[in-house]
Amino acid sequence: MKRYISKNQKRSDALSKVTGEATYTHDIVVPGMLFAKVLRSPHAHARIRKLDVSKAAALPGVKAVATWENTPRKLFNSTGMMAFLYPGAKPAMDEYIFDQMVRHVGDEVAAVAATSEEIAAEAIRLIEVEYEPLPALLDPLDALEEDAILIHGDIQDNNIASGTHTIRQGDFEKGWAECDVTYEARVKLPIQKQAQLETHAAVAEYRNGELTVWSPTQSVHGTKYILAHIFDMSAGNIRVMNPPYVGGAFGVRVGFGGKAEGIVSCLSMLSGYPVKLVLTREEDFTVSDTRHSGYVDIKLGAKADGRFHAFGMNAYLNTGAYGTHGIEVAACLGNMATSTYRVPNIFFEGASIYTNIVPAGAFRGFGNPQAVFAVETAVDALAKKLDIDPVELRLKNRIRVNDEWPLSYPCSSTALDECIKQAAAKIGWSEKRGRAGQGRFRRGVGLGAGTHFCGYDELAHVSLELETDGSLSVFTGNSEIGTGHITSLQQITAESFGCEIEQVNIKYGDTRGTPYDVGCHSTRSVFAIGNAISMAAGELKEQVLQYAAGAMGCSAEALSIESGRVRGGPEEMDLGQLARDGHIHKTHFSAEGKSKEAVTVTPWEAHAAEVEVDTLTGMVKVLKVVAAHDVGVAINPQLVEGQIEGGVVIGIGYATREEMSINEKGEVYNSSYHTYMLPTFADTPEIEPVIVESYEPRGPYGAKGVGECGLVPTAAAIAAAVEDATGVRFLEIPLTPQRVLDGLQAACVTCQAEKEGGTIDVE
Amino acid sequence: MKRYISKNQKRSDALSKVTGEATYTHDIVVPGMLFAKVLRSPHAHARIRKLDVSKAAALPGVKAVATWENTPRKLFNSTGMMAFLYPGAKPAMDEYIFDQMVRHVGDEVAAVAATSEEIAAEAIRLIEVEYEPLPALLDPLDALEEDAILIHGDIQDNNIASGTHTIRQGDFEKGWAECDVTYEARVKLPIQKQAQLETHAAVAEYRNGELTVWSPTQSVHGTKYILAHIFDMSAGNIRVMNPPYVGGAFGVRVGFGGKAEGIVSCLSMLSGYPVKLVLTREEDFTVSDTRHSGYVDIKLGAKADGRFHAFGMNAYLNTGAYGTHGIEVAACLGNMATSTYRVPNIFFEGASIYTNIVPAGAFRGFGNPQAVFAVETAVDALAKKLDIDPVELRLKNRIRVNDEWPLSYPCSSTALDECIKQAAAKIGWSEKRGRAGQGRFRRGVGLGAGTHFCGYDELAHVSLELETDGSLSVFTGNSEIGTGHITSLQQITAESFGCEIEQVNIKYGDTRGTPYDVGCHSTRSVFAIGNAISMAAGELKEQVLQYAAGAMGCSAEALSIESGRVRGGPEEMDLGQLARDGHIHKTHFSAEGKSKEAVTVTPWEAHAAEVEVDTLTGMVKVLKVVAAHDVGVAINPQLVEGQIEGGVVIGIGYATREEMSINEKGEVYNSSYHTYMLPTFADTPEIEPVIVESYEPRGPYGAKGVGECGLVPTAAAIAAAVEDATGVRFLEIPLTPQRVLDGLQAACVTCQAEKEGGTIDVE
Numbered sequence A, B: 001m002k003r004y005i006s007k008n009q010k011r012s013d014a015l016s017k018v019t020g021e022a023t024y025t026h027d028i029v030v031p032g033m034l035f036a037k038v039l040r041s042p043h044a045h046a047r048i049r050k051l052d053v054s055k056a057a058a059l060p061g062v063k064a065v066a067t068w069e070n071t072p073r074k075l076f077n078s079t080g081m082m083a084f085l086y087p088g089a090k091p092a093m094d095e096y097i098f099d100q101m102v103r104h105v106g107d108e109v110a111a112v113a114a115t116s117e118e119i120a121a122e123a124i125r126l127i128e129v130e131y132e133p134l135p136a137l138l139d140p141l142d143a144l145e146e147d148a149i150l151i152h153g154d155i156q157d158n159n160i161a162s163g164t165h166t167i168r169q170g171d172f173e174k175g176w177a178e179c180d181v182t183y184e185a186r187v188k189l190p191i192q193k194q195a196q197l198e199t200h201a202a203v204a205e206y207r208n209g210e211l212t213v214w215s216p217t218q219s220v221h222g223t224k225y226i227l228a229h230i231f232d233m234s235a236g237n238i239r240v241m242n243p244p245y246v247g248g249a250f251g252v253r254v255g256f257g258g259k260a261e262g263i264v265s266c267l268s269m270l271s272g273y274p275v276k277l278v279l280t281r282e283e284d285f286t287v288s289d290t291r292h293s294g295y296v297d298i299k300l301g302a303k304a305d306g307r308f309h310a311f312g313m314n315a316y317l318n319t320g321a322y323g324t325h326g327i328e329v330a331a332c333l334g335n336m337a338t339s340t341y342r343v344p345n346i347f348f349e350g351a352s353i354y355t356n357i358v359p360a361g362a363f364r365g366f367g368n369p370q371a372v373f374a375v376e377t378a379v380d381a382l383a384k385k386l387d388i389d390p391v392e393l394r395l396k397n398r399i400r401v402n403d404e405w406p407l408s409y410p411c412s413s414t415a416l417d418e419c420i421k422q423a424a425a426k427i428g429w430s431e432k433r434g435r436a437g438q439g440r441f442r443r444g445v446g447l448g449a450g451t452h453f454c455g456y457d458e459l460a461h462v463s464l465e466l467e468t469d470g471s472l473s474v475f476t477g478n479s480e481i482g483t484g485h486i487t488s489l490q491q492i493t494a495e496s497f498g499c500e501i502e503q504v505n506i507k508y509g510d511t512r513g514t515p516y517d518v519g520c521h522s523t524r525s526v527f528a529i530g531n532a533i534s535m536a537a538g539e540l541k542e543q544v545l546q547y548a549a550g551a552m553g554c555s556a557e558a559l560s561i562e563s564g565r566v567r568g569g570p571e572e573m574d575l576g577q578l579a580r581d582g583h584i585h586k587t588h589f590s591a592e593g594k595s596k597e598a599v600t601v602t603p604w605e606a607h608a609a610e611v612e613v614d615t616l617t618g619m620v621k622v623l624k625v626v627a628a629h630d631v632g633v634a635i636n637p638q639l640v641e642g643q644i645e646g647g648v649v650i651g652i653g654y655a656t657r658e659e660m661s662i663n664e665k666g667e668v669y670n671s672s673y674h675t676y677m678l679p680t681f682a683d684t685p686e687i688e689p690v691i692v693e694s695y696e697p698r699g700p701y702g703a704k705g706v707g708e709c710g711l712v713p714t715a716a717a718i719a720a721a722v723e724d725a726t727g728v729r730f731l732e733i734p735l736t737p738q739r740v741l742d743g744l745q746a747a748c749v750t751c752q753a754e755k756e757g758g759t760i761d762v763e
Helices: A014-018 A053-059 A080-082 A117-126 A172-178 A219-233 A260-269 A282-289 A325-335 A368-386 A390-397 A416-428 A483-499 A525-552 A575-584 A639-657 A713-726 A737-746 A749-755 B014-018 B054-058 B080-084 B117-128 B172-178 B218-233 B262-271 B281-287 B327-338 B368-386 B390-397 B417-428 B484-495 B525-552 B575-586 B637-656 B714-726 B737-746 B749-755
Strands: A034-040 A045-050 A062-067 A108-114 A128-133 A160-169 A180-189 A202-206 A208-215 A238-241 A273-278 A293-302 A308-320 A345-354 A442-452 A461-466 A472-476 A504-507 A560-562 A565-567 A588-593 A604-614 A619-629 A686-691 B036-039 B046-052 B062-067 B106-115 B128-133 B160-169 B181-189 B201-207 B210-214 B238-241 B277-279 B293-302 B309-318 B345-354 B442-451 B462-465 B474-475 B505-507 B560-561 B565-567 B590-594 B603-616 B622-632 B687-691
Touching: A034 A117, A034 A260, A034 A282, A045 A108, A053 A062, A053 A117, A062 A117, A062 A260, A080 A219, A128 A219, A128 B277, A160 A325, A172 A282, A172 A293, A172 A308, A172 A345, A172 A390, A180 A368, A202 A260, A208 A260, A219 A238, A219 A260, A260 A273, A282 B277, A293 A368, A308 A325, A308 A368, A308 B474, A308 B505, A325 A345, A325 A368, A325 B622, A368 A390, A368 A442, A368 A713, A390 A416, A390 A442, A416 A442, A416 A619, A416 A686, A442 A713, A461 A525, A461 A575, A461 B281, A472 A483, A472 A525, A483 A639, A483 B080, A525 A560, A525 A588, A525 A713, A525 B218, A565 A575, A575 B218, A575 B749, A588 B590, A619 A639, A619 A713, A639 A686, A639 A713, A713 A737, A713 B525, B036 B117, B036 B262, B036 B281, B046 B106, B054 B062, B054 B117, B062 B117, B080 B218, B106 B262, B160 B327, B160 B484, B172 B309, B172 B345, B201 B262, B210 B218, B210 B262, B218 B238, B218 B262, B262 B277, B293 B368, B309 B327, B327 B345, B327 B368, B368 B390, B368 B442, B390 B417, B417 B442, B417 B622, B417 B687, B442 B714, B462 B525, B462 B575, B474 B484, B474 B525, B474 B737, B484 B505, B484 B525, B484 B637, B525 B560, B525 B565, B525 B575, B525 B590, B575 B622, B603 B714, B622 B637, B622 B714, B637 B687, B637 B714, B714 B737
Parallel strands: A034 A273, A208 A238, A308 A345, A472 A504, A619 A686, B036 B277, B210 B238, B309 B345, B474 B505, B622 B687
Antiparallel strands: A034 A108, A045 A128, A062 A108, A160 A345, A180 A293, A202 A208, A202 A273, A293 A308, A442 A604, A461 A472, A461 A588, A560 A565, A604 A619, B036 B106, B046 B128, B062 B106, B160 B345, B181 B293, B201 B210, B201 B277, B293 B309, B442 B603, B462 B474, B462 B590, B560 B565, B603 B622
């Protein structure tokens, strides 16, 4: 019987967050600090001919002006170590903090540190720049043309960011020819923005050769690594920390966030003062990583009995001006596209392609939502051609444990079948599917399925110390980005060690004194850090029990730690008493948890959506989403449900509303919360999270991850439901009213609506 | 051939200290912080009948008033865990932050936090207190009288702080009777003050249930422990850190310093703001631990051939109002008194006794200077009686390796003979001894010898991380209190691991993320932390070489780390490259160094002094001190010499000038740098530090410690030199002009001076 596992433990950060006591980077005040502003390129692509900062530098209150001329000329990749973790990867090293070339609208030209934000802003206006505009590429397919201008011509002779990712299994060409039914299509995917509540910000203090940086990064050690690399500093002289809270992340804060950390570090070094930079919302939208947009070509073929036989895919992702996570996202897209269903013959090729728009990088799902939207479109199409129920077809073809597949890790557990069945059942599949009718408002249901991965190829380390009051301190380089997983880790610690949860203090989000960790991302934290904690807590318990046995003169086997006390011996001992006694007798109880090998496990998910399409206006209203997830054992079911619900909302936005629009000059049109249409509460339907528990033998207490999974198949399920409602399958998202109307009209469905008395403008 | 051992490596903190960039607790500014002032008792002993803070609390700008009525009623010992480490010790738990009883002039009555220091000071004046004065005890012998008032009557029925320490070896009574010559005397020892440059100070911020304290403590983990105890908090929610520099410590900052940490923590909790307290110099003198004054009775007897045969000692230390380190200092006094010379029959009994004066606690030497002053007085007296040269008598009786002695650890190395010989030779013993002449100015030479201990019963832990740039981060809970030993530890790290010293970053003085350590005191840091580092660096090197061997396909035995590169294989590998490659291949290089057992080793020292006594004024001028020290191998000879020189200056002050004077009301008379006569540069003679290297097999690279040793025999040597000059042996220090004149007059030496034409007032 577990005391803290599968329990809805209250979040440990709840009180400080609801009372407003919680500190974020925006709140950081360092005595004597200056305020920074950044001059950004108005051009999508240009060379800076002349840069005159003399008037800005002369403005009273200005303490430093940073440009490409007085800051390090060292190329970096802004993801920290993360981009290097993909086996065999050669990550794009293509960024400077400031460069003489600007490669997208918003690219950094110069930055000023001054005694007030107003003075810094005024100084920015006084900087004189002469640009030589260059032709700009906006579309990845254009960037692949032979005569395309090279965006990083100084370091490479094509526009592909760090190569292509290829997957092969069986013989795709032969298999394709053997299929009885086939489907092929190109889907087009939008730029989605993380739009996290706290804009990018950072504070740096360079003093006595040591650099301290406060930042909302998801990977404090990764950010430390980039800074050490850029400034050629000993990494031990750099400290990166969260304050400790992070106002949302969703992938955009892996490593640098909008280069804020690098900019304030330059300015602090140049000025000798601490420096703070807070990006405006417009800057945040314009310069920090987005989800990769682009094109995915899919080919899926099956035998007459419905068995998938051949799968082909080409992905052309738009990575914008810099490569960041480019190759990884392309690889993840391919891996996720090819690991939900059994297909003997597979070919995938994908790449991230440079253009002159805002860079794309990590965003919750990391290529998987793009993959699943394409795959599930094809699965539904084949179901129609085969006349097999889409649910049946998915159940028939789903991957089983230890199936052969193209991935480097095995499928060690899956309850995808149960996810699909429960999602279908709870949306009312059998009653509602295929019953859209012919009125103005048409309803339909659809389903999408997918997988993800957690713990992928990343090490986890923690250190544990038993304190003299009997509490347990856990040190991890992980961050709390708003998910609540620190509470789940407390639960795992208390369960593993045998203490009360109130006795567990987890210290995170600080490179100082925490062992190396790649950070909070990739659905890894509960799984990977949880495993490291379990290991360390087991060792610590052993130390304590051996010592207590010696102290009490009994056998350690008889003893256990329960509720923070050692029980089973001639007397009960309190953990604090033991720790103090240990110190007096030259024993300190501490342990390290260090993952010995890279373990990757697979969460699974199926979403079913019900929608109502207004055929007159093109408005898609999502009525309900059932989100069934195989997360292994849910350590904290309420937090898992929260992750699922949050994911579904992003999935709904991806499917129906969210799209960063970039005009022909490369300018972002909708760079604010007013114009970028995030779903609000009013747009959020009933969401029914369903936890389908399995037991993952390699996870802590059977747990897998959930973080990214919540949005993976949502858009596919909604598009399928829209098809069920209207008969039209949309190959491009989001399903905005205009796009839906255009599609319905193209399919002559709007004509039908007109017949029934509605009026509609069609261009 | 060692690259970094026995090398004068420049201090890593030198630049920041000479440029003024170095940050101390006095420099800490936390946004929004308040300023604290303390109301202190004007009475040596009183009960507070009434305490009215209403006017103070009503003063605009006042945010909190702390008294015994609104702060924790939990008794503590202000030394942290340290007082608990003495085996079998029951440390005095006798202090509250604020109490209804005040037990010495300066004892805390109340504290105010306000928006400025001026407002806080005004509020202090507005607090109304009605005291019931009680009889006060000032002398420890008075406090032992049967009818003495009890100073801690609520917790114990005598005035002895935490018991007496007894040492027995052989049969003292029998041995004493068997002696051919004997000497007995009572020596009287003064209150010496650490008088460190930075007065006690602390800043606390209590926020979201977490308490952060900046403090100049010598033991961050110890201070954390006391705070957790007092406030009944989970220790993991408390962070104590140095800023990181400490403006001198000398023992006074073990655990709390003048309760500043406790006071600001109370005020931050009460007010909700960060709070800073900086003690004035007068407060620092009046309320923080001093060196124990008191009386030591010694009996030393020898056989006719000069072999010591019986040793008896009773120590009556004045611990003032609180026990702090009382029993430990008494025990150390006894241990040190009985471990320099072979004596078959030993009896020692010592105790620290409560009085109503400023508390005594840890001060460099920790009972040893008191012990050695008494012992060496007796040795010189026996030499005279036996007509044996004092140098010869010491050489004859000195302890040898593995001699039986009353201590719990063995004498594992000693070069005391060489120390004595070199000190004597370099002061010109044979030419100068016994040649004082009869003029007004008389010169003499004297010698004192002693030992100390390092690593005593204390655990050391460090953790090491190889960073991705190839640098090595070392995390330790130790502090840098001005000694420079962090540089020595860098040397040990670089030597042990094989990297460049610039690649070593030692992070210290912060409980966050450092393994438990008892702190920087007890001459332990280079020895104990150095050993832990050697252990961890050896393990880390093994990890790196094994990995490199795998990567290069060669045998690990062939490889070594030199100058930060792995050499000996088919190719050279850079440590940064290896660390990054390791991360990609799921290996992180880190190691813990954890001392497995308590190891204590013995440094040794002999000081020889030459003095000139002005028999007209009584002024003792120290002309030269030769300080010969067996420190094992000196890791950084220049730093060792610095420690010795600093120690000698304190020893000179102890011998000739320094004495806190307390009047009959218990008030400290000389609580400022103007009135407390620290030796200045003008008072400092030529000091010749002599490093007598031995090799301590259990130390890092053969090293022992040196920190406290520099002052241990200085006062004894100076008193011996004064005797050589004047024929008068003074049993009380410091040898102020008045005391010397009185003594000379008593011995009729002044009469002689008068005969020769000088005039002198004698009362």
